[in-house]
Amino acid sequence: MGCAPVTCNFTTSITLPSGAAVTNYIWNFGDGTIVSGNNSQASHTYPGAGAFAATVSIQTNTGCTASYRFDSVYFGTPPVTVSAYTATPVVCGSDKARFVAIAQNASSYDWDFGNGNIVSTTDTFVERKFSSLGFHRVLVTPKYYDCPGRTDTLQVEIVGVIAKFLFNNTCNDRKTFSFRNNSVGNITSLVWEIGEPVTQQYNSTDIRHRFPNAGATAVRLKLEDNVTGCVDSANTRIYTADPWLVASGRSICINSDARFRIDRNYTNPNATYTWNVLGETTGAISQPELTVRANLHGLFQTNFVIINNGNAYCPDTVSLNFPINVKGPLLDFTAPDNTCLNQALILTNHSRPFYPTDTIRSWQWSMGDNLGQSNAFTPDPYLYQQPRAYQVSLAAVDINGCRDTLTKRVSIRPMPFLWIIPRNDTICQGQSSSFIAYTSDDLLWSSTEQLSFCSTCDTVTVTPLHDVFFRVSATNQYQCVSYDSASVHAIEPFTARTRMSDTAICLNERLRLDADPKDKVIEWSPADQMSQSNVYNPMVSPRQTTTYIARLSDSTGCFSSQTQVRVIVKSNPTVDPGPDRYLSYGSPFTLQPRYSNNVRQYLWTPGDSLNCATCPNPSGFAYSSKKYTVSVTSDSGCTAKSDVNIFVECKGANILMPKAFSPNNDRLNDRFYPIAKGLRNIQRFSIFNRMGEPVFEARNFQPNNPSNGWDGLLRGTAQAGGAYVYFIEAVCETGQIINVKGSVLLVR
Structure with missing residues (x-):
């Protein structure tokens, strides 16, 4: 606002999406003036009076538009005063004086009543009550949109009386109040009125009065000036009470709510309350009730509220008549x-x-x-x-x-970010290896070997002679530490070795080779007659004396070495025992194998049925079928063995059966059973009577055992003496099956 012409400056602040830009600003200043361009600021002079609302519109390179409307601005011209006067030149002190001002184009009037405060009105008149008697000067200035015109001076006279008084009570006696008259003017009549309706009157200039224990009592001072005929009065209300402080409980939990209120309280709507409860102070506030959170533990003996009814009253302190215990x-x-x-x-x-x-x-x-x-x-x-x-x-x-x-x-x-590349590296001894630690924080490298490198750099290059382990730490601004590690495997030279000396074996024997160190890649040669050529301990069975070479290298091909083992192959002895022989039971025999010239020792098994177990050509008798094994040892300690079978011929003559038996329990010929030689077992032994009925049968038993024979009974009943027929099915030691049948005489 102000007097035209006025120059205004406008500024824009614009937020645009990514990639967008303003290509044109269109300024409309609200007075018919429109300007466009690429300037985000504008200046415009308004030449005349009025209210103007400026707007700005923008266009972007993406074809988008936006507008903004500024707050309206108001400009005017100085109003011309037509008239200004006091409508009530003389007025009683109890009444309001009235003033009038009229000006062309005025939108408001500023009034100065001499107290330093400006009262602004849009109406052409104003009323004012003065607090002192005598003449008062009043200034009025018309304005058009805050553009001032000429200031005029008016005058008014205040006559008669102006009623005023002060009052107070004491803390020793809150029900008794003293009133002091400080009115001004020509006082010809004075009356104090107590109560409503009036219960008591005083005509003294100053009075002292005791009020009821509780209530709101009206007090009025009435004055009169007989000369001017003016009258005035001053009024107040006196509040008295016997308040009582009440609490919701004697014991409460910590952080729970305790409620306090004032019973029999003053009815003064302007009273304020300062609460001192549970160790805390609240107020002054206008509420006579309080809910407070118990924030402190303990036994609170003193809880009270201070009631303030105003400056004329002694504050009233009301205490709770019991302590409050806050537990928890x-x-x-x-x-x-x-x-x-x-x-x-x-x-x-x-x-x-x-x-x-x-x-x-x-x-x-x-x-x-x-x-x-x-x-x-x-x-x-x-x-x-x-x-x-x-x-x-x-x-x-x-x-x-x-x-x-x-x-x-x-x-x-947060933890520092730390990443090492590479984490592991393998090099040949004498080569170099580099590691890079990625982090934005402070680094510290350490190693297991005494090496020269930058311990705080992000890149470390080393040439170790042995394996080395790196530990890396990154420490951020919060002293948080992240760890990582890296290692270098330095391949060192080595020497291939074997724990074996040259070794002799017999032909067709197997030997396990061995080579060290075991953490290398190995290849044996020649690989003929070898179980596996790429293991440290293969099995070999050479046909002739052979030198085996083990070539070892590390996994990266840095270094290699070789060692060898010579395996000497000795000739084996030979033995040919001849064909198996079939002999009659008890026939003599001599074993006559053919031996190689290098045989020096002989051993026959089983040797208990031969006349010599260590002779080249032992002899014996064919009482049972047997396999004889001869083991021979050469002059170089090599061995060989071979087998020959002596079979007892299988025929009926091998089974001997009695012609009669007498089962009379005299332990002589009490049972009838097979007596045999050269048999493996009896598969079936059956006996029949003359009617062809079976009276006995046994299966799968060894011959020559009386317990497997017939005792002359059939289901516990002795059979009649006489001739019986038997049948035998037997298996010889050669595996051949023979059948024998005949008759036997049972003697009673």
Whole structure:
């Protein structure tokens, strides 16, 4: 606002999407003037009076548009005063004076009544009550949109009386008030009126009056000036009460609400209250009731409220007539302000019951990540998954059901990023290897070998003689440390060796070779008659004396070495025992194998049926079929063996059967059974009577055993004496089956 012409400056602030740019600004200043261009700021002069609303529109390179409307601006010209006068030149002090001002084009009038405060009106008249008698000068200035015109001076006279008084009570007697008259003017009549309706009057200039114990009593001072005929009065209301402070309970839990109120209170709507309860002060406030959260433990003996009815009143202090006991757990735990992500958060609980007898019966920890929970007194160390700030809280409930919660903020700091390339490298001794550590934080390298390198650089190059292990740490601004490692395997020269000397074996024997060291790639040659040529300990069976060479190399081909083993092959002895022989039972025989010239020792098994177990040509008798094995040893210690069978001929003569038997239990010929030689077993032994009926049968038993014979009984009944027929099916030691049948006489 102001007087035209006025120059205004306009500025725009624009937010654009990525890639967009303003190509044109269109300014409309609201007075018919429109300007376009690429300037984000504009200046315009408004030549005349009026209200103007400027707008700006923009266009972007993407074809988009936007507009903004500025707050309206107002400009005017100085109004011309037509008239200004006092409508009431003389007025009683109890009344309001009236003033009038009229000006062309005026949108408002500023009035100065001599007290330093400007009153602005849009109407052409104003009323004002003055607080003192005599003449008062009033200034009025018309304005058009805050553009001022000529200021005119008006005058008014205030006559008569102006009623005023002061009052107060004392803290010793709050019901008794003193009133002091400080009115001005020609006072010809004065009356104090107490009550409504009036219950008592005083005509003294100053008075003292005792009011009821409770209530709101009206007090009026009435004045009169007989000369001017003016009258005036001053009024107030006196508030008295016997207030009583009431609380919701004598014992409460920590962090619960306690409610306080004032009964029989003052009815003064302007009273304020300052509360001092449960160790805290609240106010001054306008409410005669208070709900306060119990934040402190203990027995609070002093709880009171101060009632302030105004400057004329002595403040009234109202105390609670009983103490309030605040119970509950006294929570305290320690936690680090900052912890690295890879470190478990360790909490230490120092909580206890405020009163030792109020045992705490439950604990509840929350780690602030919707995952970590614990009901232990002290929770286990906790490892967070993400770095950020967490609100760790502890809640406890005691035997009274009182619950308290304590929350602390813990910042979990991120770990430094650390990545080493490569992590492992293999080189030949004498070569160099380089490692790069990727991080934005402070580095520190260390190694297992005494090597020369930059321990704080991101790139390390070494030429180790042996294997070396690197440990790398990265430390960030929070002193959090990440570790990584790398290693170099330095291939060292080696010597191939074998723990074997030249070794002799017999033809067709096998020998296990061996070569060291075992951590190399190996290849044996020649590979003929070898189990596997690429193992350290292959089996070989050479046909002739052979030198085996083991060639060893490391896996990278840096170094190689070889060793050898000579295997001497000795000739084996030979033995030909001849064909198997079939002899009659008890026939003599002589074994006559053919031997090679290098045979020096002989051993026959079984040797118990031969006349000599260590002779080249032993002899014996054919009482049973047997296999004889001869083992021979050459002059070089090599051995050979061969077998020959002596079979006893299988025929009926091999079975001897009695012609009669007498089962009379005299232990002589009591049973009839097969007596045989050269048989393996009896498959079937059957006996029949003269009617062809079977009376006995036995199967699969050894011959020459009376217990397998017939005792002359059939199902426990002795059979009649006479001739019986038998049938035998037997297996010889050669495996041949023979059948024998005949008759026998049972003698009774």
